[in-house]
Amino acid sequence: MRLSLSVLLVTLALCYYDADGVICPAAVTDTTAFLTFNKPLYKLQAGRFDAPPEAVKAKLETKKCADKISIGNRWLILKALAKVVSKGG
Known part of the structure; x- marks a missing residue:
């Protein structure tokens, strides 16, 4: 339970930092993939950001x-x- 709350709070902090900000679609896609994809599929998803191998690991x-x-x-x-995204911008 604590981990799910932590993931939610971090997501909200990163995606909704400004009261009138628009949430980056890539952040929403990445968070959704992080929670729903299996490890090999998520590795492919994470690779599209050209992040250093240490960051992907x-x-x-x-x-x-x-x-x-x-x-x-x-x-x-x-x-x-989804509620946060629908209220953004």
């Missing part, structure tokens, strides 16, 4: 923890993210 390590979040809680996080 760190993200995949974090994904191991996120993969332990129940499916129901993942959908709650995505639902909250």
Whole structure:
């Protein structure tokens, strides 16, 4: 439960930093993929950002923890993210 709340808070902090800001579509896509894709598929998704290999490795390590979040809680996080996106800009 604590991990899912942490992921939600970090997502909100990164995506909704300004009251009238528009959320970057790539951030929404990445967060959605992070929560829903399996590890090999997410690795392909993360590769599109041309990030250093160390950063991709760190993200995949974090994904191991996120993969332990129940499916129901993942959908709650995505639902909250959708509400934030719909109110942005």
